Amino acid sequence: MSRKPPITDEPDTSQLRRFEEALPIALLRTREVVMARFRPHLAEYGMTEQQWRLIRVVQQRPGIDATALSEACCILMPSLSRMLKYLESDGLLTRSKVKGDMRRQVISLTRQGKDLFAKMAPKSEAIYAQIETEFGRSDMSELIAQLQTLRRSLK
């Protein structure tokens, strides 16, 4: 009696529950539900989720270099390079070389980029607060803490 049944055309109900409950898909689904709240707001300003993430980080850390921005935004360098090119040509941010290390570049928001952030931030905050209210403020911070603990466990 092997514990591995033969592969057949029948549904494998033994693993169905496992997949539906697996951590990676749970993280993905949850993120979808959360981001669904933000998407209409982002769409009003023609921003993608990633572009907004990037703008926010540069607003908080003007003069950040590309590598640190990539890490902070969870956007890999090839994607980031493309995005910076477009956002720069759209006039939302500037890139400048660093004296002392000609490989690096530092990034800051233009006036237009700062204005965009200022226009979008309040509602973005409001949406986040609403999510916090619906889920529960303490549950929210507990969840975030657990996620951080998991990351530390696996690193």
Place this chain on the structure above:
Amino acid sequence: MSRKPPITDEPDTSQLRRFEEALPIALLRTREVVMARFRPHLAEYGMTEQQWRLIRVVQQRPGIDATALSEACCILMPSLSRMLKYLESDGLLTRSKVKGDMRRQVISLTRQGKDLFAKMAPKSEAIYAQIETEFGRSDMSELIAQLQTLRRSLK
């Protein structure tokens, strides 16, 4: 004394913590750390994360239709259409029309698709078990439960 300070070139440290701790980025980072454990295994078989997710669901639910597969895998229909086209031409799955509703199609694994699943599944399970061990089995199920609770709160 406005609570909204003027926008300057100085780092806005008041919101830095918030972004780093925000739920969407926490979910993203955590998913990255988890998936990093699976990627080498997937790469050995030339599978992307999404392709493997799809294969697993079809293995568990042969005859599933495209809409249900899209929902189960968290892959939007336009992406799914492309993937099914390629995976079918690679001989890993089949699509067939449904008598009674000519719009729908049902999907099943070919022998080759089943063999691929059978080859990959054990190590995939082992990686998952290892993650469970490092984080803690009970913490893991608690986290998954909390994620589900959050999804229900927001729906």
Place this chain on the structure above:
DNA sequence: TTCGGATAGATAACATGTTATCTATTGTAG
């Protein structure tokens, strides 16, 4: 000092994500 390794960023190539729209079919109110 110099040469080889390391680092910062860009680019190529292909896969997937996202929104809008399209076709074909099905269900339904009138």
Place this chain on the structure above:
DNA sequence: CTACAATAGATAACATGTTATCTATCCGAA
């Protein structure tokens, strides 16, 4: 029965994700 809305899936167009590779610069050991 018919016109119309709804549904299943496909396609277009563009943005991002992912791996591999490339260039330029920096750094450290011989």
